[in-house]
Amino acid sequence: MTHTKTFQHIPLSVLDLAPVNEGSTPSDSFKNSVALAQDVEKFGFNRYWLAEHHNMPGIASSATSVIIGHIAEKTNHIRVGAGGVMLPNHATLVIAEQFGTLESLYPGRIDLGLGRAPGSDQATAYALRRTLNMSVEDFPMQVNELQDYFAKDPVSRVKAVPGQGLNIPIWLLGSSDFSARLAAQKGLPFSFASHFAPAYTIPALNLYREQFQPSEYMDKPYAMVGVNVIAADSDEKASYLATSLQQQFLNMRRGKPTKLKPPIENIEAHFSINELEAIKQTLDPRTTIIGSKETVKQGLKNFLEETQADEMIISSQIYHQADRQRSFEIISELMD
Template sequence: MSKNQLKTFNNIPLSVLDLAPIAEGSDASQSFKESVELAQHVERWGFNRFWLAEHHNMPGIASSATSVLISHIAGKTNHIRVGSGGVMLPNHATLVIAEQFGTLESLFPGRIDLGLGRAPGSDQATAYALRRTLNMGPNDFPMQVNELQDYFAKEPVSRVKAVPGQGLDIPIWLLGSSDFSARLAAQKGLYFSFASHFAPAYTIPALKLYRDNFQASETLQKPYAMVGVNVIAAETDEKARYLASSHQLQFLNIRKGLATKLQPPIDNIDEVWSPMERAAVEQSLDPRTTIIGSPDTVKRGLEAFQEATEADEMIISSQIYHLEDRLRSYEIVAELMD
C-alpha cells in the first residue's frame, strides 16, 4: 500500500495508540515483537499513524524507552507515521528530546510525530529516579515547549544547538486530559490530542476551549484535534465483552494500587469487582469512549463520538490480551473505513 492509500472513517483518518502491553506470562521482548506485527498490519490496513506512550515502573507496559521503540517500529514499517503519545516532557532535559527526535526524523524523514505530555507518567518516587530532582514539574511545561520549538527552529535563539534537530520540521502535538494543554495548544497554534479514552468527562469542554481560543501559527492555520478512543471489536457483542475484561481488570488493578501485567480475559468480571469499583472503572471507561462490540456496534459508537466531538482524527487503543484478538479488533475497524 502506498502513501496515498490512507483510508478514512467518515472522512477522517484513524490512528493507533499502542501501549506495548506485557501480557501475563509474557515479557517485554514478546511485547515488542507484537507491537511490530501490529504496526505492520495497521499500516497495510490504511491507518494514519502509530503512537507509543511513555510509562514507567509499570510491569504491564513496555514502552518506557519511547524514542528507542519508535525507532524500532519505524524501521520495521514503510510509510505509516510513528510517534509519541506521548513523551512526558518534565521527565527529560529538553535538549535530549530535541536530539532524539531530530535523530528519528533524520532516519525516517516525514514520518515522525512528537506528542508531548506534562504528567510524569509515573509516581513521585519514579519521577525522582528519572530526574534526580523534582524541581522541574508540570508547571514548567510551557517553558519546555518553547525550548523545544527553539531547538527545532532554523535560526535558534539558544547558544546550544540540537544536532540533529535544528531546522527539522517535526510536528509537535500537545496531549492532555484536562484544560491546561488545550489552552496552551490553542495559544501556540499547535496540534492537540485529548485523552478521552480515559478522561471522557472533560473531552467536549477541552475541545471547545482549544477551538475557541486557537491562534494561527506557522505550524497550523486552523485547529486540528485528535481524540482517543478505546475499541474492543469482535464478531459478536458477547465475545467483545469477554475480551474487554482484560482492559477492565487493568483499570481495576490500578485503582487497587496493584502493579500487574495485562491479565487474560475472564467470563464474569462481576464476580471480581464490587459495585463501587465497577462504577469507578466505568467512570474512566465510559461507553461513549470505550466502544465494545460487534462491527455494527463499533460503527455506531465511532460515528456517534465523531459527531459529538467533530474530531479531525481519532486514535484507537485496544488493550486486548491475545495478539490475534487485538489484530482482529483493528481489522474490524479497518473494514469500517472507506
C-alpha cells in the first residue's frame, strides 16, 4: 500500500528565475532575489535554486554559479544551487571548478542540478560554445566526466581544484524521459519540470522509479517536481497577479521574449484564442496553481497525491516584489 504523503511533511523549495521587471535592471533583480532568499530561509523552505537562461531580457540568472555564490553569502543555512546548469553549454572541468569553489566556500549547502537543453536559441548556443559539435547525446558522457572530477581518486589526469573529493549532490533535471532514464540508471535524484511540461510528468516519474538502480549516492529514488504557484489573499487577486506569468509565456511563444510585465486586467483582450489555448495546455491548472491559501492548499495536495513526489520546487513569476514575498509567505503557512 502506498503511503499518502502530505505537503506539510515533504520539503518545499524555491526555483528563482531572477526575473527582470519592466522598468528595472538586473541589479534590481539580484536585490529582490536576495530579499526573497532571506525570507524563504526564515519561512522554512529547503533549497533555493537558480536557473541558467541566456539571451532572455526578463531573466538575469545567466551567470548561474556567480548568483548562487551571492545568494549563499547573504543567507545562513538554506541549500543553494542550480536548477540547473545547462551542461552542454560548458566545459565540464569549468563547472567542476566553479561548484568545487562554491562548496568550499559554503560547505554542505550547494546543489548542482544539470540540464541538457541549451537554455537559449541556436545562435546564443553558438555564442556560448563557439561550436555546436557538442550535442545533447553527449550529455551522459559529460555527467560521467563531472562525477569523475568530484571523485576522491579521479581517473582523469586533469584534476578539478577545488572540486576533487567534494560531496556535491548532482541532480538530473528533465522535461522528457531522457533524463528520467539517465537519473534512474545512475542512481541520482531527479527533478521534473512539470511546471512547463505537465503532460509528461507522470510517465517520466514512473520511468524513473521503475528503472532506478541503487548507487553510492542513493539507495532509492528521490523525485522533485516543479510547480508554478501564484498565491494571494484572494482568488481574484492571484488571478490578476498571474497575468504577468501568462504574458511572459505568450511573448516567448511569439518569439519576442520581454522583461516581466506588470499584471493586467482582462488578458483575453490582448491575445488570440489559439494563444490563450496554449496557455491552458502549458500552464495546466494541475501544475500552475493560482489562488488564495485554500485554493493553493488544495492544488498542492492534489498534485502531490498524483505524483507522490518526495519534494516540490515552486516558481512564482510575480511582478511586484511585495506580492512575490507574500505568495511565498502564504505557501509557508501551509507547511506548518
